[in-house]
Amino acid sequence: MEIERKFLIKELPDLSKYDYVDIEQGYLCTHPVVRIRKKNNKYILTYKGSGLMAREEIEAELTKEAYEHLREKIDGHAITKRRYLIPFEPYTIELDVFEGHKKGLNMAEVEFPSVEEANSFVPPEWFGEDVTNDKNYHNSNMI
Amino acid sequence: MEIERKFLIKELPDLSKYDYVDIEQGYLCTHPVVRIRKKNNKYILTYKGSGLMAREEIEAELTKEAYEHLREKIDGHAITKRRYLIPFEPYTIELDVFEGHKKGLNMAEVEFPSVEEANSFVPPEWFGEDVTNDKNYHNSNMI
Numbered sequence: 001m002e003i004e005r006k007f008l009i010k011e012l013p014d015l016s017k018y019d020y021v022d023i024e025q026g027y028l029c030t031h032p033v034v035r036i037r038k039k040n041n042k043y044i045l046t047y048k049g050s051g052l053m054a055r056e057e058i059e060a061e062l063t064k065e066a067y068e069h070l071r072e073k074i075d076g077h078a079i080t081k082r083r084y085l086i087p088f089e090p091y092t093i094e095l096d097v098f099e100g101h102k103k104g105l106n107m108a109e110v111e112f113p114s115v116e117e118a119n120s121f122v123p124p125e126w127f128g129e130d131v132t133n134d135k136n137y138h139n140s141n142m143i
Numbered sequence: 144m145e146i147e148r149k150f151l152i153k154e155l156p157d158l159s160k161y162d163y164v165d166i167e168q169g170y171l172c173t174h175p176v177v178r179i180r181k182k183n184n185k186y187i188l189t190y191k192g193s194g195l196m197a198r199e200e201i202e203a204e205l206t207k208e209a210y211e212h213l214r215e216k217i218d219g220h221a222i223t224k225r226r227y228l229i230p231f232e233p234y235t236i237e238l239d240v241f242e243g244h245k246k247g248l249n250m251a252e253v254e255f256p257s258v259e260e261a262n263s264f265v266p267p268e269w270f271g272e273d274v275t276n277d278k279n280y281h282n283s284n285m286i
Contacts, residue, residue, distance in 0.1 A: 028171065028216065029209045034188060045177060045190060047203040058203055062188040066172045073171065074215040 002057045002111060003019055003118050006137055009095070009106040010128035018084045023096075026074030030140040036062065036070045043067035076143030077101050088124060107131070145200045145254060146261050149280055152238070153271040161227045166239075169217030173283040179205065186210035204264040219286030220244050231267060245271045245285055250274070 003105040008127070025037040033048035043064055049056030073079070086093040091110050098105040108127060112118040123130075131137040168180040172267040176191035186207055192199030205213070214221070223243040229236040234253050251270060266273075274280040278280040 029212055030207075032203070032209060034209075036212070049187060049203075050242055058201055060175070060192075060201055062172075062175065066175060066177075070177070112219065 002136065003113070003115055004109050004111045004113055005118055005121060005130065006134075007108045007110075007123055007127040007130055007132075008137075009108060009126060011126050012095075012097070012106060013086075013126050015084050015095075015097075017097075018086050020082050020084045022080070023081045023083055024078055025139065026071060026078040027076070027140050028073055030075065030143075033094070033138075033140050035065055035140070038067055040057045045070075074143075079139055079142060091121075105142075107137060124132075144277055145269070146256070146258055147252050147254045148261055148264060148273065150251045150253075150266055150273055150275075150283045151249060151271040151280075152269060154269050155238075155240070155249060156229075157268050158227050158238075158240075161196055161225045161229050161238075165223075165227050166226055167221055168282065169221040169225045170283050171212060171213065171216055171218070173286075175220065176208075176281075176283050179210055179217070188213075217286075220281055222285060234264075236267075250280060250286075 021040050022143060024040050025035055028034040028089040032050060032107065034083060035046045035047070035048070037046060041075055042063035043066065045060045046064050047097045077100065079098070079102060081098045081102075082097045084097065085094055086094040087111070091112070094109045096107050097111070098107075112121065154262050155204075164183050166180060166182050168178055171179065173179040175193060176189070178189045178191070180187045180189060186205035188203045188207065192200040220243065222241070222245060224239045224241045227238040227240065231253070234255070237254075238254045239250050239252070241250075253262065253264060278284055284286055
């Protein structure tokens with residue numbers, strides 16, 4: 001079970017000092033989510049059950065060839081984004097800077113060990129609107 | 144981890160007294176296996192890691208709509224078969240009687256709690272060749 005909150009970004013911080021990974025992903029199905037993702041040199045199949053803040057999530061490894069085979073079967077557009085990992089003790093902010101057809105969108109996710117911690121989280125100044133409960137900001141609705 | 148042995152069938156027993164389920168399945172990918180299956184009114188997504196007798200297996204629930212959406216994306220043919228469940232103490236024989244493009248093929252699988260039990264299994268008289276290690280009899284190679 002993954003417990004997370006999502007926020008739009010008011011103003012990007014200086015990103016030059018943070019690590020990042022380049023991500024490409026696509027959806028074979030959106031309800032429930034069956035997603036393929038390329039993250040650097042790793043290829044992953046993900047299933048996500050229903051739910052917003054807390055969702056069942058299963059991951060399994062794919063080969064590059066399997067990814068490319070399934071890449072031909074995705075619905076709509078692939079999503080490409082650069083994900084920055086920003087320490088924000090005791091959490092890590094995952095800041096997604098979108099490329100491709102969603103270029104201009106910036107969104108942050110923070111994962112929590114419990115619903116209580118998620119609810120009491122105080123976001124940094126540069127975060128904007130909380131979109132945790134807005135399905136439009138599910139990546140699966142952005143294809 | 145699933146531990147099982149597979150056999151061809153020399154001669155079908157009288158099947159009239161056994162329970163069965165009708166199965167339709169297809170493959171989005173075969174290496175690794177990403178399979179969709181309809182089993183009566185249940186729709187399941189399955190991932191299988193590599194390996195023959197023992198393979199990692201992950202299952203997740205699909206809706207009918209998700210199944211039908213993914214059904215459009217399968218490789219090759221869908222596989223249809225009637226699966227009989229035949230008690231063979233302390234095991235259950237799963238006997239698959241294939242329909243569709245594989246009509247005429249009959250194959251049995253038995254699942255075991257350990258590799259030791261799998262190796263010491265004595266099959267009933269009506270079983271034929273042991274094809275556990277023959278990849279041609281993976282359903283994913285029959286599409």
